[in-house]
Amino acid sequence: MAPETSTQIHNIGYQSYDGPRLGRAYARTSLFSQSLRGAYGLGRSAKSKVLPMLLFAVMCVPALIIVAVAIAVPGSTDLPIKYTTYALTTQVVIGLYLASQAPQSVSRDLRFKTVPLYFSRPIERVDYVVAKYAAMASAMFILTATPLLIMWIGALLAKFDFADQTKGFGQGLVSVLLLSLLFSGIGLVMAALTPRRGFGVAAIIAVLLIPYGAVTAVQGIAYSTGNAEAIDWLGLFSPITLIDGVQTAFLGATSAFPGGEGPSAGTGFVYLLVALGLIAGSYAALMARYRKAGL
Numbered sequence: 001m002a003p004e005t006s007t008q009i010h011n012i013g014y015q016s017y018d019g020p021r022l023g024r025a026y027a028r029t030s031l032f033s034q035s036l037r038g039a040y041g042l043g044r045s046a047k048s049k050v051l052p053m054l055l056f057a058v059m060c061v062p063a064l065i066i067v068a069v070a071i072a073v074p075g076s077t078d079l080p081i082k083y084t085t086y087a088l089t090t091q092v093v094i095g096l097y098l099a100s101q102a103p104q105s106v107s108r109d110l111r112f113k114t115v116p117l118y119f120s121r122p123i124e125r126v127d128y129v130v131a132k133y134a135a136m137a138s139a140m141f142i143l144t145a146t147p148l149l150i151m152w153i154g155a156l157l158a159k160f161d162f163a164d165q166t167k168g169f170g171q172g173l174v175s176v177l178l179l180s181l182l183f184s185g186i187g188l189v190m191a192a193l194t195p196r197r198g199f200g201v202a203a204i205i206a207v208l209l210i211p212y213g214a215v216t217a218v219q220g221i222a223y224s225t226g227n228a229e230a231i232d233w234l235g236l237f238s239p240i241t242l243i244d245g246v247q248t249a250f251l252g253a254t255s256a257f258p259g260g261e262g263p264s265a266g267t268g269f270v271y272l273l274v275a276l277g278l279i280a281g282s283y284a285a286l287m288a289r290y291r292k293a294g295l
Contacts (some may be wrong), residue, residue, distance in 0.1 A: 011179040105132055
C-alpha cells in the first residue's frame with residue numbers, strides 16, 4: 001500500500017493583470033528608445049558612456065573651431081568648409097562610433113541569447129529589426145547632424161547670408177541622413193553576423209575602410225593615366241565614395257575624387273540607386289539573419 005502523501009497549495013502573492021495591453025507598437029517604441037539611449041551609454045554604466053560621448057565631442061569640437069575662425073577673420077562671408085564636406089572629413093570618427101555601437105546594439109542580444117525573450121510576445125521579428133535599425137540610424141544622424149547645426153547657428157551669429165547658409169545646411173542634413181541610413185545598415189549586418197563583439201567591431205571597420213582605401217588608390221591610378229571616366233564608376237564600390245558621389249551630383253558638394261570632378265547627374269542617379277539598394281539590402285539581410293536564427 002502506497003504511503004499517504006499530503007498536497008499543499010502556497011499563495012506566493014502572484015496576481016492576474018487586468019490593465020491595458022499596450023501591444024506591438026508600444027514594445028517597438030520602447031525597444032527603439034532603449035537602443036537609442038544605449039548608443040550613447042545612457043541607462044548603462046559610466047564606463048559605457050565614455051567612448052560614445054568622447055566621439056560625439058570629437059565630432060563637435062572641429063565645428064566649433066570652424067565657427068570661431070569664421071567669426072574672427074575680418075571680412076568673412078562664408079564658412080571655410082561646406083556643410084556637405086564635414087562628414088566626409090570626419091569619416092574616421094564616424095566609422096569608430098559605428099564600429100563601437102552597432103555590436104553593442106545587436107551582438108550582445110545574440111551572445112547572451114536574450115533575443116527570444118523579445119519575441120515571446122507581442123513583438124515580432126520585423127519589429128525588432130525596424131526598431132534596431134531606426135535607433136542606430138537616429139544615433140548616427142545625431143552624431144553627424146549636430147556639428148552641422150553648430151556651424152549653421154555660428155554662421156547666423158556671424159551674420160552670413162541666411163538663405164545661402166540655410167540651403168547649405170539643408171543639403172548637409174540630406175547628405176548625413178543618407179549616410180546614417182547606409183552606414184547603420186552595413187554596420188548592423190556585420191554586427192549581427194557574429195555574437196562576438198570584437199569580431200563585429202573588426203568587420204565593420206574593415207568594410208568601411210578597406211574598400212575606401214582600395215577605391216581611392218585605383219581612382220588615383222586612373223586619374224594619373226588619364227582615364228577620367230573610370231573614376232566615377234569606381235566610386236560605386238565604397239560606402240564613403242557612394243555618399244561623395246550622391247552629394248556631388250545632387251547637393252552641390254565639392255567632390256573628394258581625384259581632380260575634384262565628381263559624377264554628373266546621370267551617373268549620380270546610379271550612385272543613388274546603389275545607395276538605396278544597399279539600404280534595402282541591409283534591411284533584408286537583417287530579416288534573413290534573424291529568421292535563420294529561428295526567431
